[in-house]
Amino acid sequence: MLYMPLSGVEMAWWPLLVIGFSVGVVGGYFGLGGAWLVTPALNIFGFPMVYAVATDMAHVAGKSIVSSFRHWKFGHVSAAIAVFMLIGTFSGVEVGAQCLMWLNKKGLAGPVVRYIYMAILLGMFYLMLKDYLSARKVEKETGQAVKDIVGNKLSKWINETLKEIPPVFHCKVTRMRLSLWSCVFVGIVCGFVAGILGIGGGLLRVPALIYILGLPTKVAVGTDLFEVMFSGAYGGFTYGVKGKVELIAACIMLTGAAVGAQFGTVCTKYVHGIIIRLVYAIACLFAFSSVVLKQVAWFYTQSYDKAVKALLKADGITGDKASIITGSITPGGKEKMHHYIMEVAKKPEWWADYQMNILYTNIGGVVVLLGACGLTACILYMLFQGIAKERREIREAQSKAAGV
Amino acid sequence: MYEYFEWVAGLAKTNRMMSGLLVVVTMSGMGTILALAADLVIRLTGINLGNYKKEFEDQLPGQ
Numbered sequence: 001m002l003y004m005p006l007s008g009v010e011m012a013w014w015p016l017l018v019i020g021f022s023v024g025v026v027g028g029y030f031g032l033g034g035a036w037l038v039t040p041a042l043n044i045f046g047f048p049m050v051y052a053v054a055t056d057m058a059h060v061a062g063k064s065i066v067s068s069f070r071h072w073k074f075g076h077v078s079a080a081i082a083v084f085m086l087i088g089t090f091s092g093v094e095v096g097a098q099c100l101m102w103l104n105k106k107g108l109a110g111p112v113v114r115y116i117y118m119a120i121l122l123g124m125f126y127l128m129l130k131d132y133l134s135a136r137k138v139e140k141e142t143g144q145a146v147k148d149i150v151g152n153k154l155s156k157w158i159n160e161t162l163k164e165i166p167p168v169f170h171c172k173v174t175r176m177r178l179s180l181w182s183c184v185f186v187g188i189v190c191g192f193v194a195g196i197l198g199i200g201g202g203l204l205r206v207p208a209l210i211y212i213l214g215l216p217t218k219v220a221v222g223t224d225l226f227e228v229m230f231s232g233a234y235g236g237f238t239y240g241v242k243g244k245v246e247l248i249a250a251c252i253m254l255t256g257a258a259v260g261a262q263f264g265t266v267c268t269k270y271v272h273g274i275i276i277r278l279v280y281a282i283a284c285l286f287a288f289s290s291v292v293l294k295q296v297a298w299f300y301t302q303s304y305d306k307a308v309k310a311l312l313k314a315d316g317i318t319g320d321k322a323s324i325i326t327g328s329i330t331p332g333g334k335e336k337m338h339h340y341i342m343e344v345a346k347k348p349e350w351w352a353d354y355q356m357n358i359l360y361t362n363i364g365g366v367v368v369l370l371g372a373c374g375l376t377a378c379i380l381y382m383l384f385q386g387i388a389k390e391r392r393e394i395r396e397a398q399s400k401a402a403g404v
Numbered sequence: 405m406y407e408y409f410e411w412v413a414g415l416a417k418t419n420r421m422m423s424g425l426l427v428v429v430t431m432s433g434m435g436t437i438l439a440l441a442a443d444l445v446i447r448l449t450g451i452n453l454g455n456y457k458k459e460f461e462d463q464l465p466g467q
Contacts, residue, residue: 005413058427062435069439075455147459216460233428240427243416247427248409251434258438262446272459387451 004246007051008332013252015045020059020253024260025376028067029267030280031202031224036287037372038253044365046331048324051246054239058250061232063257068226070265076222078173081213084180085227088187089194089201090234096195103196114295117197121288124207128281135274148216148273155214158182173219186212194231202228203287206280217273260376267379270386279375286371293364300357301326304341304350311340334358 001010019041026032038059042052071077103109135146151159162168162179171178186208194201202224209220239245268276305326312322325336341350412430416423446453 005410006416058431061428062431062438065432065435066439066442069443070453073453073455075458150460216458218458218460233432236431237424237428240416240424241420243420243423245416245427247412247430248406250427250431251409254431254434254438258435258442262442266446266451266453269456390451 002248002252004047004051004249006243006246007048009046009048009051009246011045011249015041016249016252017256020063020256021260022256022372022376023253024063024066024257024262025264025267025379026260026283026372027063027202027225027257028070028261028264029221029379030276030283031067031206031221031228032280032283036199036203036283036290037368040290040365040368041372042249044362044369047246047249048333049327050244050324054242054244055246055250055253057232057235057239058245058247059253059257060228061236062250062254063261064225064228064232066258066261067265068222068229070262071218071222071225071268074218074222074265074269075173076218076268077226078171078215078219078223079226080169080171081178081183081209081215082223082227082230084169084183085187085190085205085223086230088184088189089191089227089231092188092191092193093195093201093231094191096192096197098195099192100196110298111295113197114291114298116193117291118288118295120193120197120204121284121291124203125281125284125288127207127211128277128284132274132278132281145272146274148218150216151214152211155212158212159214174215176214178213182213191231201231203284210277217276218268221268221276263383264379267383267386270390271382275382279378283371283375286368286375290364290368290371293360293367297357297360297364300353300360303353304345304347307345307347307350308337308340311344 002013003010019038023037026037038056039049039052042055043049047055068077100109100113103112131149135149138144138146159176159178159182162182163177165179165181167180168177169180170176186205190201190205190208193204205224205227206217206220209215209223210217215223236245236250308326309322312318312325317325325333328334328337337354338351341347341354412423412426415426443453
């Protein structure tokens with residue numbers, strides 16, 4: 001068992017390695033992976049939420065280097081777009097974080113954030129699945145394979161309108177002339193949403209690059225991961241300064257993620273962009289289910305949350321410390337909650353609600369973990385199928401050449 | 405190795421700026437080393453890891 005010196009959590013090293021591997025595969029494949037998988041997984045294994053988010057952010061900083069390195073070599077990264085987006089991302093994140101703090105003061109942060117999250121996930125699921133299904137329909141009608149969809153009406157309109165407004169640059173990877181302003185705009189919007197939701201931003205950035213800038217799916221994924229290198233480092237630094245990063249856990253997860261990211265990124269070579277969109281849609285559905293369950297869990301907290309916080313305040317426990325106890329699903333947290341609810345307040349109905357909160361939070365985490373395991377297995381299957389096909393083609397070409 | 409993590413955790417309570425910097429340096433350094441090492445290992449499997457003809461290239465402007 002490993003002892004986490006900051007949060008005081010004890011856990012085995014191998015779940016961290018497995019979580020890292022899984023998030024590496026999935027993240028390397030389509031640029032998602034931090035907030036929707038690592039945070040709930042660490043939370044289930046006993047990390048208080050703030051430490052789970054911080055440790056995830058730190059490991060993302062390292063993992064994105066591994067993924068970007070491979071995507072770069074494949075020619076999936078537009079560094080220019082990523083750098084221009086960064087300008088907008090940092091300002092957007094700050095504004096989003098300020099809004100989150102304002103909502104927090106009003107006591108609305110939890111549900112508002114979750115409703116925005118749900119709307120975004122459902123929207124992404126719809127858009128990506130619609131693209132996949134329409135591609136399949138076109139294939140049936142024309143008999144020609146649709147491998148990716150590059151650009152749409154919105155992206156064409158944006159690019160046509162903004163390309164007259166300098167500064168404009170030529171993106172070598174996508175052979176497009178893009179306005180710096182469109183990249184900054186995407187950065188601001190994604191940064192704002194990332195700031196308000198407290199996530200890395202890949203969830204929104206990949207679709208934004210596809211639907212607003214009109215990039216091919218693989219370039220959107222590679223460019224997003226390249227940008228995450230910087231935003232992840234910034235996130236790791238800010239949480240490090242706050243003393244919330246469990247470095248040992250982040251390092252173990254990064255080791256697993258480095259291996260997983262190789263599989264995930266190499267797989268993108270063997271699948272078409274449209275398949276990446278389908279897998280993305282499935283991932284969004286899993287994440288959506290998890291957030292809905294988290295919202296159900298939140299409803300149960302309403303009966304006891306304020307009252308228990310008042311009891312904690314009377315004992316001199318306030319702010320983050322009080323939120324960690326009331327939001328805790330760990331055995332230590334449960335003990336404290338049992339003390340305050342059953343022994344101090346003597347309210348068995350609150351205890352029943354607290355148990356329901358734990359139940360739904362755990363189910364949400366398990367849904368995400370099962371989804372991640374399924375997606376990982378699916379990506380690995382596609383990878384090995386792709387490698388086998390490539391080897392077969394090479395052998396056939398060699399035997400043909402030898403025959404000639 | 406564990407002593408290093410304990411030391412950084414201790415710094416988080418005394419010198420926060422340094423703790424934040426060490427988090428970034430450790431993760432970036434480890435990420436770079438692992439990326440290079442993984443590249444070497446994957447190269448040994450014989451998979452072509454260079455630039456390749458992508459399916460979207462025919463749909464890009466200028467085609």
